[in-house]
Amino acid sequence: MSKVAAKAFITALAEANPNAESELIFHNNFELLVSVVLSAQATDKSVNKATEPLFKVAPGPKEMAELGEDGIAHFIKTIGLWRAKARNVALLSNQLLQKHNGEVPSDRTSLEALPGVGRKTANVVMNVAFGADTMAVDTHIFRIGNRTGLAPGKTTLQVEEGLISQIPKAMLRPAHHWLILHGRYVCKARSPECSKCNATQWCLYPEKNLPEKELHTKRSLS
Incomplete structure (x- = not known):
């Protein structure tokens, strides 16, 4: 073409x-990041159903880290690959606290260094959260x-x-x-x-x- x-x-x-906008439901950059990580090989609808109760108890990396892998898993068992995703969300929450003062970074290198975050996820977060011209x-x-x-x-x-x-x-x-x-x-x-x-x-x-x-x-x- x-x-x-x-x-x-x-x-x-x-x-x-x-x-047109993302069909994932989130209220801050951290929730967006977690939702996109969970959406791999899963529908946005199934992710939203799981994250609604999850984000009520863990809207930020501190609360999510405290919830831990097992606690996160309890909320996302209806999503494909939930065990690996629970582990990654727990790890990335701790990494955000330790290396980024609890904030979601805006650059690709830092995002892709987070557990469970590949190029596609980084592109979504950069695009939606930070207005970057990514695809x-x-x-x-x-x-x-x-x-x-x-x-x-x-x-x-x-x-x-x-x-x-x-x-x-x-x-x-x-x-x-x-x-x-x-x-x-x-x-x-x-x-x-x-x-x-x-x-x-x-x-x-x-x-x-x-x-x-x-x-x-x-x-x-x-």
Whole structure:
């Protein structure tokens, strides 16, 4: 996809969902960090269900560290990989207290040094909490980057770098939310609902799920 088409594609997603934001429920940067760590291989809905009671007793790293691994595990057993996640949340809470005065750091190096925090999690926290122009590539965004031709790549890093190159800088930060929600609700993995997508004119996916008449029209416009 050309840069001109990429801008038009992202603009169409923005117009369809202008107020897109994270579906995780949090009240401070620490809760955001913990929620994103817990969201790996889990739905936002399942994370929110678990963190609502968890954050009532542990809204900050001090309380979370005091709760400990076993205490955290009690709240998150409904989430996949809960044992490892409970351990990581306990460890990162202690590390925040010991190395960052209980504050969530804003730089990538410090974030990725925290237990359970990889590049994607760091990108989300930097984007949402600190307004950085980052692109966190999850399974939805990876699929869209490749399926539509927006930013093809064999790895998440390749797709991330492609998106950063393709998307105008002024649109990059909110584009993370436009893309992830588009992938979650419209450009789905098994059955993309192309008839609900207002960006099909620029999408290069050869197997668009559109009525034949509409598909012919889209092809003539592209």
